Amino acid sequence: MARYSALSDKNHDQLHSKLKQNATRTGILITNLGTPDAPTPAALRRYLAEFLADPRVVEIPRLLWLCILHGIILRIRPRKSAALYRQIWWEKGSPLLVISSRQREKLQQQLGDAAVVKLGMRYGNPAIATALREFQAEGIDRVVVLPLYPQYGGPTTGATFDAVAGELRRWRRVPQLHFINSYFDSPAYIDALGKSIATYIDSHGMPDRLLLSYHGMPKQFLLSGDPYYCHSLKTTRLLREQLGLDEDRVITCFQSRFGKAEWLQPYTDKTLETLAQDGVKSVAIACPAFSVDCLETLEEIAIQNREIFLDAGGSRYDYIPALNDGDDHIAALAALVKPFLPSHHA
Template sequence: MSSRFRDAPTAAGPGRTGLLLVNLGTPDAPTPAAVRRYLGEFLSDRRVVELPPLLWQLLLRLVILPVRGGRSAANYRKIWLREGSPLLVYTARLAGELQHALPELIVRPAMRYGTPSIPAVLREMQAAGMTRLLVLPLYPQYSASTTASVFDAVAAELKTWRRVPALRLVADYHLDTGWLDALEARVRAHWDLHGRAAHLLLSFHGIPQRFERAGDPYPRQCEAGARALAQRLGLADADWTLTYQSRFGREPWLEPATDRVLDTLAQSGIDTVDVICPGFAVDCLETLEEIAMQNDEAFRTAGGHALRYIGALNESAGHVAALAGIARRHLQGWPA
């Protein structure tokens, strides 16, 4: 009789602890077909789009993917690296640095959508003898559309295993001291090199307002982390603004919107703006193309002089130290 459970490969010796770093995902190539495949998976997640499935899938397949596939592919081509998608490249580098910092663990990167997939990476870790698993979604702020979706994918894979590993999940780290240290160092290094702009914008990815009304803590965590960073930098309230980017669809999203605030700042006489995106662990389409290109052009068109994007933490030493510290704390007390 065949089993519906996946049996673990036989491994000698004691079990090992795995650290799974999960980022959002990316198309495999900057082509319309690859982008449509990626967006089709991403936008079919019920955690991301909470609309009636039948109606939404008709709209997605017949309208959104045909239109956005080519447009998004053109945007990806603007930022594509020789090694591949920036999000995948920088996430892999970050995982490699964390493996050096935590040699006792099995550290692997995975993508919630696209490749390397969570199921494939978990099976690789299982084959390496993993019996304990710490999942670290690379989202400093919790949202059901991101962190909870990672949990869903991990659980969906593990429910097919005969031997399920002991499991822990990092829900958020928006006020982690090491992470704030790394962000502060990133901003100050930028100021040391370029001088301080007239205003600092802290731009986070947006979510629909109804997610917040349903109890999602994401905006409160964005606000808490942003204020903590501003205080560390010695900024007065008038010197910085928290905004939300990447709106999609017609329903109300979190406000204020990044593009609209930039327009207001330019018209009010603010000529230079520094922008950092604390919700993005590594650089990707939303930072490199949307902020550093699209919003820079819009800011200049509105009368501003320069939008200076402050890069994500990526595989910087401070970022690696922060995530290693988070992992060590969450691994405390786990029986050997």
């Protein structure tokens, strides 16, 4: 018994020392949707199986949907998606993961020793659960979760919360937790977006129309209370006001629909086709809901939708990149988490 007590005391002292060492440090977990490990059918099958099985993403009765998913979609879509990913894949890997890693590094530099910044993906790797366990192993018991979705959406932000809660429910001691569920109207975020678009206009001139394309969502989600559509419209209004543009020059639209159900409108591809047919010759398009360039921006917007507009009669089509790891964006992210750091209150 004495031997056991001595060992216990030693372990207790080590643990206490570790906790004390990290008492002034906060874990910052930035998250994004995720990416396959490689642009191959096998990797896409694993990724899509996890992503599309989430009831936050597809709200169809489970048994019916799982039969469709495993019986049809996962037999067909992985090969098609892999071909699309190969078009945008970088030498260093998935653009979303490469850029997200840079964001993590730069945010760590911005926040300094007051925080430990980690990256987690809702689907695929590196997993949210892995990042949380690393915080736990380092004795950090205060965590701020920042999903990099400016506009709240159940399939994105809500699904992230599910992953965080799903991991923490297994812990004996739950850390102090702050969850930032949106920043669609954050002044620093709007400022960063505005500067990005203003820089484009200064370099290329004002297009006939500026399109702000947000990720799509089934209309039923809006009718059931999801605020994503309203958040998107407010982001557009604040951005338009910052840029000093008239309402008729800026168009809000929604991309990336899937399936046969009605989604949020107007649709980006249909809008571009109609604009070109009506004589609009030049457009620029930005995607405020995407904090990082990925398949939906680099392939769908920059390649597919360019072809739609030019084939319908348009003359000039420019994609304005996501904020990515630009200095203004990193400063905006830092502004979101700094209020939760102990040093901020000192």
